[in-house]
Amino acid sequence: MSGLETSSGERVACTGCPLVCVDVVVCAATEGVDSTSVSFGQACSRGVAWLSEAWSASDREMAVVEGRACGADEAAEAAAGRLAACRRVLVTGCNDATLETVLAAADLAEGVKGAVDFGAADTRHSIGPIQSRYGRVTADFEELRDRADCVVLWCGDLEQSHPRFVERFVAPPTLAGPRRVFVIGDALPPSATPGWTLVDVPRTQLAEVAATWRRMLRERLSGKAAFASVSAPRGVTLLEATLTPLIDACEAAQCIGVVTEPSPDDRTGVAAAAVSQLVNGLAHHKPAFEIPLAAQAQGAGGAAAAAVCTWRFGASGAVAVADRNGGPTADAEADACRLISRGEVDGVVVVGEPTPPVAAALEGYEGCVVAVGGAMRSSGGAVIWIATKPTSLATQGTVLRGDGTLVELREVRPSARPAAQTVLTSILHRLAVKEGR
Ligand code: SF4
Structure with missing residues (x-):
């Protein structure tokens, strides 16, 4: 082994993505005179690549x-x-x-x-970060894991941007029991487990979905409307019918967590602002918060x-x-x-x-x-x-x-x-x- 050593079995933090996993265990073993093999237990493949590069950085x-x-x-x-x-x-x-x-x-x-x-991403938006973050109600990742019995994943490719997010903060049950998970998009991610529900709307309609959801919430609270879950009755749009099971679940939940990522299609920041306002509206009704994640490939x-x-x-x-x-x-x-x-x-x-x-x-x-x-x-x-x-x-x-x-x-x-x-x-x-x- 070279002069650059670390003791085996130490826990280290990985800075390969914004999750900064602190449970990574580094194990180095000497093979022969100067070759060392190293493993990073618990790290995802992106983390292993990141840590391996740091480990072998040449001086x-x-x-x-x-x-x-x-x-x-x-x-x-x-x-x-x-x-x-x-x-x-x-x-x-x-x-x-x-x-x-x-x-x-x-x-x-x-x-x-x-x-x-x-x-x-949001400093490139014409309405800027202050507008899109205005009134945003957020919480830390553990709050989502421990309390949110209804989680809405409104993200791009979470496996790419935050590889262990689902494993660490969505897959475990809340402190009080199981949770329901909804995915807004056109497909369930590979990490989805049985019981997750797809809310099948294009991610390009982010602002429209948030505004419709917010309006439906307001109408529900004022007792003006009830939407059928199975089919779209006359006068109910397809988007409203698609959102109804999600809104039913939010109504039954104790705590709602909405996980978001900046969308590359949201060039103005209007969609991000619409989602912030939606979560703000939910939070007036019951415990609810947004978990705004960073864009793809952010460190x-x-x-x-x-x-x-x-x-x-x-x-x-x-x-x-x-x-x-x-x-x-x-x-x-x-x-x-x-x-x-x-x-x-x-x-x-x-x-x-x-x-x-x-x-x-x-x-x-x-x-x-x-x-x-x-x-x-x-x-x-x-x-x-x-x-x-x-x-x-x-x-x-x-x-x-x-x-x-x-x-x-x-x-x-x-x-x-x-x-x-x-x-x-x-x-x-x-x-x-x-x-x-
Ligand atoms: S999810 Fe993977 S890349 Fe991100 S901090 Fe954890 S181990 Fe590193």
Whole structure:
């Protein structure tokens, strides 16, 4: 075994997705002189791939400046020089970052008076995150598991985005007994168990379904209407008839949990706002809440990025000028994808992995890219890449699970790479020196 060891049988946290499973057991066994096999018990296949990559992260390559390998300090100095010369800088990424890294990224954004957007789906919406989250009643994952005897899954591909969500929070019974599960969409997911009910409506009709459900709830409460469960009588639309068994079950339930994911078809944010209002209406009637999950391929850093940005700059993203005393924000204008694709920034600091839409926008980008951690990337312009410790296994710090629960990370696989926040702080310090601050 190499000098980089961890004791077998330790529990570690996986940061491969926003669920941040803390029950993963790492077992390393030495085979022969220097080869080690490692297993990650309890992790899903996505988690195993994620943790295996973190486990085998090489310490050989520390930094690259425009195609030339060098040390992290030299690259940080080059990055500071480049950023100082930029007209406008965007700070993005943090899809898999710790809270400490997001805070350092926010400090750097303020230091360069740049824009900040960590790539969340709703900052690209024209009505923005404040509208779509307004009045949203939420709860943590365990609340759903323990209390919701009626669960509505209103998601895309949950197995892809949050692989163990059903196993950990939907499959177990509530503290009081079994639960009913409804799936809104056109097919039951592979993880469905007998007894789950499909509410067969296209996901593209999200806003219409939410508005119809809300209206039917209001009519029921005011005693105006009763809908037949079996067939659509005259005057009842097909959508109303399809929703009736779900509304019957909600009426009989003690506690309702609605699990949602941003839909790629919801380009304005209207559908997300309609679902928030629906759950808000249910919550006036009985215990009910929404569990808003992150979009596909979002990592464990999304919640921390949104929280830090909100508390520091007053908005979860699309911050046009990072200023804790109140800089401008502009949803669907100062979001990372638009700033990059419109060429409104000539420098981009990417911290760790960006969200997939931001990664796509960066392809072919001509400006300067400073990548702190994450994969080494190429672009049409200058690229500086500095390797950092993987978030899982090698970083001591804290991450926010998708529902905002704080999870402590331990360093169980030491790495010679610097931590991402150390690199960001070093670049900021060098910038300050260059500018005589
Ligand atoms: S569900 Fe997510 S956090 Fe849990 S093991 Fe899989 S990838 Fe890791």
